[in-house]
Amino acid sequence: MNQLDSNPESRMWAMLAHLSALSGFVIPFGNIVGPLIIWLVKRDEMSFVNDQAKEALNFNISMTIYMLVSLVLIFVVVGILLTIVVGLAWLVLVILAAVKANEGIAYRYPLTLRLVK
Numbered sequence: 391m392n393q394l395d396s397n398p399e400s401r402m403w404a405m406l407a408h409l410s411a412l413s414g415f416v417i418p419f420g421n422i423v424g425p426l427i428i429w430l431v432k433r434d435e436m437s438f439v440n441d442q443a444k445e446a447l448n449f450n451i452s453m454t455i456y457m458l459v460s461l462v463l464i465f466v467v468v469g470i471l472l473t474i475v476v477g478l479a480w481l482v483l484v485i486l487a488a489v490k491a492n493e494g495i496a497y498r499y500p501l502t503l504r505l506v507k
């Protein structure tokens with residue numbers, strides 16, 4: 391589903407849903423809380439925001455799980471490299487998704503567990 395949206399307000403909120411994950415740099419688990427708040431507030435008002443906020447939420451839950459596994463694997467040394475790769479992939483994909491959402495294009499993150507339906 392490659393949904394397009396031309397409403398500037400819904401595109402802005404969808405972009406903010408993705409970028410709100412960056413609050414994880416400041417607030418513990420902010421990468422989950424940010425998209426969750428936007429999804430809960432705007433899901434009934436704008437279908438594009440509902441879709442993209444849910445996508446951002448699922449991705450950030452998935453990445454949190456992957457990061458926790460990577461941190462555990464640090465004891466086996468391979469986790470050091472894995473933690474760096476997961477962190478960089480998270481940052482790049484969040485920015486890419488925000489740009490696509492701002493263009494009105496529904497973005498689908500790779501390797502995402504679809505937990506929130």
